Amino acid sequence: AEANFIATKSSDLLSKWYGESEQQIARLFARARQVAPCVIFIDELDSLVPARGGGLGEPQATERVVNTILSEMDGLEELQSVVVIGATNRPNLIDPALLRPGRFDELVYVGVPDAPGRERILRIQTTKMPLDPDVDLAAIAARTERYTGADLEDVVRRAGLVALRTSLQAKTVTMANFEAALDDSRATVTPEMEAEYQTMSDKLKQQASAIQPLGFIAPGMLQGRGPKGED
DSSP: OOOEEEEEEHHHHOOSSTTHHHHHHHHHHHHHHHTOSEEEEEESHHHHSBOSOOOTTSOHHHHHHHHHHHHHHHSSSOOOSEEEEEOOSOGGGBOGGGGSTTSSOOOOOOOOOOHHHHHHHHHHHTTTSOBOTTOOHHHHHHTOTTOOHHHHHHHHHHHHHHHHHHOTTOOSBOHHHHHHHHHTOOOSSOHHHHHHHHHHHHHHHHHHHHOOOOOSSOTTTTSOOOSTTOO
8 A cells, every 4th residue: 555654552652741642642643644644553542542531530641642632633633644543452441532433433343363364373473483394383273263363472482482491402393392382371362252342342333333423413404394384
């Protein structure tokens, strides 16, 4: 697409100093406008823009940060040729104002990878690892149902450590090393969590589709009227 890509996460933007978080966000969007077309990717979005109105103990910084994001995305200065993507595993904690049309209005649920996807992830993670010819990544993928990318990365790391513990002179990582790593690992996503995320995704999509754009024309205002004196 030949678009520039800026990746960041909430911890990079949030600061304990007054006003610094808002300045970081403003600089991020200013940079994106300068190099447009550009894609901004924000990880851990729920930490950056949590729902407001949590009570008297809610930090004032939360209100300022959310307002800054809102003004940058659809404020007076139009955001042209800049796409903003956010990632989170807790979408229910995001401020509802961010899910309205013109903001984060497209919700995409990314579930755990299937077997072919897990095999591709394993191939990427083992690109620089000397594998023994007996290593069957397809078989490993078949045994790692509901494993996330991070889980698979951990399996590969554990297999390498097992090989080193077996022999410091080990030249390759064997299937036996992966078997030992699998015995000592588990999927972080349970069937209950998977079902909960799917339900949450469906609910958020319904809420987003039910939201009507704000404006000065009320529903029915432009409908035709009957003869004079009739409603």
